[in-house]
Amino acid sequence: MRELVYYVAVSLDGCIAGPQDQFDAFLVEGDHMEGINEEFGDAIPTDIAAHLGIPQSGERFGTVLMGATTHAMGLPAMPSPYRHLEQIVFTHRELPPAENLRTTTEDPVAVVRALKEQPGADIWLCGGAQLATQLRGEIDRLVLKRQPLLFGAGVPLFAPGDYEPEPFAHVRTRTFDSGVSLTEYVRER
Known part of the structure; x- marks a missing residue:
């Protein structure tokens, strides 16, 4: 069965973006990029990966989920940022058709739940906090x-709320x- 993977950059104080939704302070150069890009190349926008020569096999992720604010961060330059994946944007906004x-x-x-029942690679939860909170149990x-x-x-990382603790087990950390550092956790069932 496909997994829902919340793969995201996060600051030391638990933010996936700054107060004005800025994310450009995150390091995009350094020794971490090669290892991360090798393993998570499917999570790089299609045009950027092509420009950098990073292969996108679709083996890690087959679908990406975004909220409207996350999707809008690439507009208007990238109306379809992850064309190599099935992209689903949860929004009430009208968006122009895109590949x-x-x-x-x-x-x-x-x-x-419907996506998990379909064959294919994992489902990437790209962001943001409201969508992650809605999907917390999944x-x-x-x-x-x-x-x-x-x-x-x-x-x-998640919107504030009054919800029960949900345990995750540490899988690995690479610094x-x-x-x-890249840290992975799996839900304890």
Whole structure:
């Protein structure tokens, strides 16, 4: 069965973006990039991967899920940022048609449960915090690219809420000289 993987960069203070949704402070150069790009090449925008010569096999991820704010970060330059994947944007906004991209107002939990029943590679939860919170109970695996910086405020990994603790087991951590660490957890069932 396909897994829902929340693969995301996060600051030391638990933010996936700064107070104005900025994410450009995250390190995109350094010794961490080669290892991360090799394993998670499917999570790089199609045009950027092509420009850098990074293969995108579709073996790791077959589908990417985004909220409207996450998708809008690439607009207008990249209306279909991950054309190599099935892209689903959860939004009530009207978006122009784009290659391999669909928008929906459907319940994200119902969509994910249906996707998990289909054959294929894993499902990547790209962001943001509101969507991650809605899908919290469906997340099978967390892969956090912990960045050595503090935003002080911003978009949290999950939106604040009153919910029960959900245990995850540590799978691995890989630390790079750049200060970035890649940590993976799997949901304890």
